[in-house]
Amino acid sequence: MVYQPAMRTDEHHVQKHAEILALRDRALAGEQPVNVVFLGDSLTRRWEDNAPLWNEYFAEFSPANLGVGADCLQNILWRVMNGEIEGLTPKVFVLLMGTNNLSSDSPAKIADGIVEIANLVHDSSPESKLILFGLYPRAIDENGVSYAESVAAVNDR
Numbered sequence: 001m002v003y004q005p006a007m008r009t010d011e012h013h014v015q016k017h018a019e020i021l022a023l024r025d026r027a028l029a030g031e032q033p034v035n036v037v038f039l040g041d042s043l044t045r046r047w048e049d050n051a052p053l054w055n056e057y058f059a060e061f062s063p064a065n066l067g068v069g070a071d072c073l074q075n076i077l078w079r080v081m082n083g084e085i086e087g088l089t090p091k092v093f094v095l096l097m098g099t100n101n102l103s104s105d106s107p108a109k110i111a112d113g114i115v116e117i118a119n120l121v122h123d124s125s126p127e128s129k130l131i132l133f134g135l136y137p138r139a140i141d142e143n144g145v146s147y148a149e150s151v152a153a154v155n156d157r
Contacts (some may be wrong), residue, residue, distance in 0.1 A: 107153030
């Protein structure tokens, strides 16, 4: 295993995990269809902040947003291994993750972690298609660090 699954215990994560499990349970009970699952970190979660765009572009596909702000790969791995996608069989999983590991991990480790999570998602729902996004470009951070080379290296792998 590239990353050890890591549960977050902050209030935001605990609340979001409970919301995602409730959404999953509604989907499994047939109360809320889920045809597209978005899985990732804050870049995914932030779609919730713009309901008009979310509704215009995605609502017709019965989407579920499983993005959690500030999640690193080890947190997403924990969520996948602790029931958030269990039993879900959407037509498509959209995966966007890894940017929060740039300051601590090598591009090779990040890429391998992303692939590992993608494989777990595929194994849990082999009939679903996977759309895997590469890392998006990032601005130079508040300490003057540029992640451009690391982003390119992750995406190249």
